Amino acid sequence: MHEFSIAIGIIEIVNQHAEKAEAHIVNEIEIEVGELSGVVLDAMEFAMESAKKGTLAENAGIVFHYIKGRGQCRDCGKAFDLQNVFDPCPFCGAFNPEVKQGKELRVKAINVD
Amino acid sequence: MCGTCGCGQNDQPIRILKPGEENHPHSYIHAHDHSHDGKIHAHNHDHKYAHNHGFDDADHQHEHLHEHQHDSDSHDHSHSQNHDHDCGCNNEHSHDGHHHNETAGHKHGRQISIEEDALHRNDLTAQRNRGYFEAKNLFVVNLVSSPGSGKTSLLEKTIAAVKGKTEIYVIEGDQQTMNDANRIKAAGAPVVQINTGNGCHLDADMVHKATKKLEMTDKSVLIIENVGNLVCPSLFDLGESKRVVVISVTEGDDKPLKYPTMFQTSDICIINKTDLLPYVDFDVAKAREYALRVNPNLMFFELSVKTGQGMEAWIDWLLVGF
Numbered sequence: 402m403h404e405f406s407i408a409i410g411i412i413e414i415v416n417q418h419a420e421k422a423e424a425h426i427v428n429e430i431e432i433e434v435g436e437l438s439g440v441v442l443d444a445m446e447f448a449m450e451s452a453k454k455g456t457l458a459e460n461a462g463i464v465f466h467y468i469k470g471r472g473q474c475r476d477c478g479k480a481f482d483l484q485n486v487f488d489p490c491p492f493c494g495a496f497n498p499e500v501k502q503g504k505e506l507r508v509k510a511i512n513v514d
Numbered sequence: 515m516c517g518t519c520g521c522g523q524n525d526q527p528i529r530i531l532k533p534g535e536e537n538h539p540h541s542y543i544h545a546h547d548h549s550h551d552g553k554i555h556a557h558n559h560d561h562k563y564a565h566n567h568g569f570d571d572a573d574h575q576h577e578h579l580h581e582h583q584h585d586s587d588s589h590d591h592s593h594s595q596n597h598d599h600d601c602g603c604n605n606e607h608s609h610d611g612h613h614h615n616e617t618a619g620h621k622h623g624r625q626i627s628i629e630e631d632a633l634h635r636n637d638l639t640a641q642r643n644r645g646y647f648e649a650k651n652l653f654v655v656n657l658v659s660s661p662g663s664g665k666t667s668l669l670e671k672t673i674a675a676v677k678g679k680t681e682i683y684v685i686e687g688d689q690q691t692m693n694d695a696n697r698i699k700a701a702g703a704p705v706v707q708i709n710t711g712n713g714c715h716l717d718a719d720m721v722h723k724a725t726k727k728l729e730m731t732d733k734s735v736l737i738i739e740n741v742g743n744l745v746c747p748s749l750f751d752l753g754e755s756k757r758v759v760v761i762s763v764t765e766g767d768d769k770p771l772k773y774p775t776m777f778q779t780s781d782i783c784i785i786n787k788t789d790l791l792p793y794v795d796f797d798v799a800k801a802r803e804y805a806l807r808v809n810p811n812l813m814f815f816e817l818s819v820k821t822g823q824g825m826e827a828w829i830d831w832l833l834v835g836f
Contacts, residue, residue, distance in 0.1 A: 403715055403746035411632050418628055428623045432632070439749050439775045486774050487807040496807040506632045514623040 404440050407506070408448035412456055414508050419457050424513030427458035435505035436470040437486055461511075470503030529709040530724050533699045536692050536707075636750055639718035643725065643753025647736070653835045654736045656754035658776060660769075661742030663762040664786045666694050667819045669737060670701040675829045677702065681734035685724045687716040687741045694739065704728060715746035718753055735832060744773040756835065762787040763796035770805035777808040782815065784828065789818040 411432065419427050430449075434442055442465060449463045472483035474490035475497040481490065483503060489496050529536075631637065647654045659665050669684060676682050684705040686694045695707035706724040708716060721738060730736060738754065740747045759780040761769050764787055770777040777783065783805050785798060798816060805812050815831070817824030 403749055406713070406715075406717070407632050407749075410635060414628065414630050414632070414634070418626055422624065422626055424624070439745075486778050487771060487804075489807075497810055508628045508630050508632060510625055510627045510629075512623045512625050 404444040404448040405452065407440060408445065408452035411449065411508055412452045412458060415458050415461075415511055416456055418511060419513050422513055424457065426514050427456075427461040427511055428514060429462045429464060429512040430458060431464045431466065431509040431511070433466045433468055433505040433507045433509050435468040435503040437483065437500055437503035438506040440506060442467065457513075458511075466509065468503055468505050471501045472498030473501050475499050528711055528713065528720060529707075530720065530727060531692065531695075531707050531709070532727060533692055533695050533705065533707070633749060633751075636718050639722055640751035640753040643718055643722055644755075646725070647753060647755065650730065651733045652730060652736050652755075653734075653832070654738065654752075654754045654756075655832070655835075656738050656740060656747075656752050656757045657760065658740045658744070658747050658757065658780070659742060659760035659762075660744050660765060663742075663760045663765065664819050665739050665742070665760055666697055668760065668784070668786065669698060669703075669739060671819050671822070671825060672737070672829065672832065673698070673701040673703045675825065676735065676833065679833055681731055683728050683730050683734060683736045685716075685721060685728070685736065685738040687720075687739055689713065689741060704730075710741060714741055714743050715750050716740050716752060717750045721752045735835075744769070744776045748773075748776040748779050756781040758782040758784060760784045760786055761801065763790050763794050763798070765796070767795075767797045767801040768804055770801065770808050774808045777805050777812065780809065780812065782813050782831075785814065785816045786819055788816050788824060789821045 411430070415427060415430055430453075432445075432449075434440060434445060446463065446465065453459055453461060453463075470483035470485075471480060472488070473480045474493060474495055476495040477490060477493040479490065479492045480501065481488075481492070481498075483498055483500065486498070486500060487496060488498060490498060657665050657669070666686075673682055673684075682703050684695075684698045684703050686698060686705055686707045687710060688694055688707070689710050689712065691709070692707050695705045698705040706727045708720050708724050710716065710720070716738065725736075728736070738752055740752075744759075757780040759776055759782070761783065763785065766772070770783075785801060788798075791798070802814060805814075815824060815828045817828055819825070
C-alpha cells in the first residue's frame with residue numbers, strides 16, 4: 402500500500418504551498434493520476450481521505466484527473482491507447498511501446514482561502 | 515498518522531541499526547505524557563507487557579461560526595462538526611455544513627497552480643544519493659523481489675565471491691528483525707539494517723541515513739536489499755546505479771506480466787533456483803519473453819545460488835559495473 406506514503410507526500414506538498422500563500426484552509430486539491438502510474442485510484446482516494454486529517458486540507462475536496470495511457474510503437478511509429486506498459490502495438494504487433502502519456506502522478510493545483 | 519494504513523495511530527518508527535546496536539533491556543520502564551483534548555495524564559510503560567493505546571477521551575465536539583465577504587453580497591453561516599473517534603482508525607465523520615468547492619457555478623478562494631510530481635521529494639533525495647555515490651565511485655545495486663526468492667542467500671554467496679576483489683557493503687531493508695543483517699555480517703560485509711516498521715518499501719531518505727552509518731570507502735560496491743515486495747518499491751528511486759529484480763523458478767513464470775512496473779523499471783533480471791527446474795513447471799523461455807514484453811532492454815542471469823551454477827556471470831557483471 403504505497404498509496405499512503407504517496408498521499409502523505411501529496412499533503413506535504415499541498416500544505417507547503419498553502420502556507421507559502423498564507424492560506425488558512427485548503428478547499429480543494431486537484432491531482433493527476435495516470436493509468437500507468439503504478440497506483441490504484443481507489444486506494445489513492447482512500448489514502449487521501451486519511452492523509453488530510455489534522456492538516457490545513459482536512460476538509461478539502463479531492464478532485465482526481467484520470468489520465469489515459471497512450472503509447473507510440475518504437476517499431477512502426479504509430480500511436481495507440483495503452484492499458485498496460487506491455488501491450489503490443491495493435492498495428493504491427495511489436496511489444497515495444499514508448500509510453501507517451503499515463504505515467505502522471507502530480508499535484509496539479511489547490512484552491513485555498 | 516500511520517504512513518502505511520492511514521490510521522490515527524503513530525507509525526511504527528523506522529529504525530536504522532548496525533548489528534549489535536539493537537540490544538537494549540526490554541524490561542525498562544519509562545514514563546511519558548499523553549494529551550487528549552487538553553487532559554494530560556502521565557503513565558508508565560513496562561515493555562514486558564504488550565499493550566494497546568486507546569483514545570478514550572478523544573470523543574469531542576466543536577462548533578464554530580464564521581463569516582464570508584463576497585464582492586456583491588455578504589452572508590453569515592455556521593456549521594457544526596461532530597467527530598466521533600474510537601481509536602482514530604476507522605473514524606466516521608459527520609459533517610454538517612457545506613464544502614466550499616461544491617458551490618454550484620463558481621468557486622470561492624484562490625486557485626494556486628502547483629504542477630509538482632507526488633514523488634518529487636523522493637526523486638530529489640535519490641538524485642542527491644546518486645551524486646554522492648558517483649563522487650565516491652560506488653556501484654550501487656537496488657535488489658528487489660518477492661519475499662523468499664533468495665535475495666539474502668544471493669548476497670551471502672556474492673560477498674564470498676567478491677572477497678579480495680572489491681569492498682562490498684550492504685543495506686538491508688525489512689519490516690522487522692535484524693536477522694538478515696546478522697547473516698550478512700556473518701558473511702563478512704559491513705551492513706546496516708533498516709527496519710521500516712509497517713512500511714512496504716525503502717525510500718531515498720532511509721537510504722541516505724543508512725549510507726551515513728556505513729562510512730564506505732571509495733570504489734566499492736553497495737547492495738541495497740529492498741523490502742520483499744514486487745509492487746511498492748518499484749516507484750521509489752533510491753539513487754542506485756542499477757536495479758536488479760530477482761525471481762525464482764518456484765514462482766509463476768508470468769510474474770513479469772503480473773507486476774510489470776517492477777520489471778519495467780529494472781535493468782537486470784536474475785532467475786534464481788534453476789537447480790529446481792526439473793521439479794517445477796516454470797518455463798524460463800516464457801518468463802524471459804514476458805519480461806522482455808514489459809522491458810525490451812532487460813538483461814538476464816540464470817543461476818542457482820544453492821549449487822553456484824551461473825553465479826560467475828553475475829559476479830563478473832557486478833565487478834565490471836564497479
